[in-house]
Amino acid sequence: MLARLSRIALFLLLGCAFPNNGIAATSAYVQTTEGLDLNRVQFIVSAPPEFTSRLSRQARSLIAKAGLPLHDSEDQDRPLIATLTLTLDPQPLGNDCPGHILYTPSLTLTEPVLISRNSVIMDNITWLAHARAQVRTSVTITDIEHDLEEFMHQFITDYRAANAASRSSIPSSLSTVPHPEASHPAITPTAPEALHRDSTLKALRIDQLQLSVSAGRFSRELTAQALQQFRNAGLALSRDQPHNDQLTLGVELTQQSLEDHCPGKILYESGLYLVEPIQLTRNPRVSIWSDTWLRETTQVVAPRSQEQLESDQDTLLRQFINSLKTH
Secondary structure (H helix, E strand, O other), X not given: OOOHHHHOEEEEOOOOOOOOOOOOOOOOOHHHHOOOOHHHEEEEEEOOHHHHHHHHHHHHHHHHHOOOOOOOOOOOOOOOOEEEEEEOOOEEOHHHOOOOEEXXXXXXXXXXXXXXXXXXXXXXXXXXXXXXXEEEOOOOHHHHHHHHHHHHHHHHHHHHXXXXXXXXXXXXXXXXXXXXXXOOOOOOOOOHHHHOOHHHHOOOOHHHEEEEEEOHHHHHHHHHHHHHHHHHOOOOOOOOXXXXXXXXXXXXXXXXXXXXXXOOOEEEEEEEEEEEEEEEOOOOOEEEEEEEEEEEEEEEEOXXXXXXXXXXXXXXXXXXXXXXXXX
């Protein structure tokens, strides 16, 4: 899941400088926390069951020590506007790499956003802290607690910086007028696959789309194959030089050697991502570049040949083209 997250780039519609008040460095996502009412943010911890309660208490304690509130799970009357999810859940790899686990820790803020291109509202990640997927022999509770503290401190730092000018440390509302299409007072948690439905492809102009393929030494050949696949489908991608303000369809087929842990195996992350501007519905002044449609997998497998990568890319692009033609 998190392979895609590194592509989210912050793009502010209105520039804003935060005061240098001696706090730790803020992240690229700092302004997405501006005006966020933490009393209406649900907090979820995904971790080994035996540690979930302990980790939840520790995270909430850090927020409380910072003088910030957080939604009480027993409060059923206050509508939720976002979900803060702390993921610290090692996954055993089984026969793919015996005696090893896959660990991808993260802290993400998910909330309703507006796709500028078609006014579709979807739930998407607007803030994150994470580490790359790691294959390890073990992850101790000490390791997990260290990641928890790092992520929570980063969120607290960003939140304080973004809301430093507020009269209260608990902003309950924004002074800006919400976008007329952004009426979305409350959300409920949704499964990750529900965040990127095919309906997000509505009104997508293929001639305004630029293609980016990342596949190591095979990137050039796979780019040519992808362009031909679109032509065969009667779709012509933009022929202009890439521009920073263009929508991007990104193919990622990355292979990370695991010789130190699983001889003869690699960590293979494959994905297809449509990246474009999205606007926070609760704070229309802030826009970020993020993926609005994606398909991705992470596997431990034998090294992939060029032919296998071509087949994987073909499958991903066929899914996108078929979805595009139905919307």
